[in-house]
Amino acid sequence: MARKRGIMSDELKYEIARELGVDHIVATEGWGGVSSRNCGNLVAKAIEMAERNLSNQR
Secondary structure, three states: OOOOOOOOOHHHHHHHHHHHOOHHHHHHHOHHHOOHHHHHHHHHHHHHHHHHHHHHHO
């Protein structure tokens, strides 16, 4: 089965990874090397950004 393309762009993922200081892990080990705690932080940051964008649109 083909995997669907994610909602977040790769550019946004890397931007968030840089903000959280895990970009070096992504660069050397790929996304699989990022700990589950840091993945959770990435998701939380993405949700925070999305909520902020929604509130600015109103």
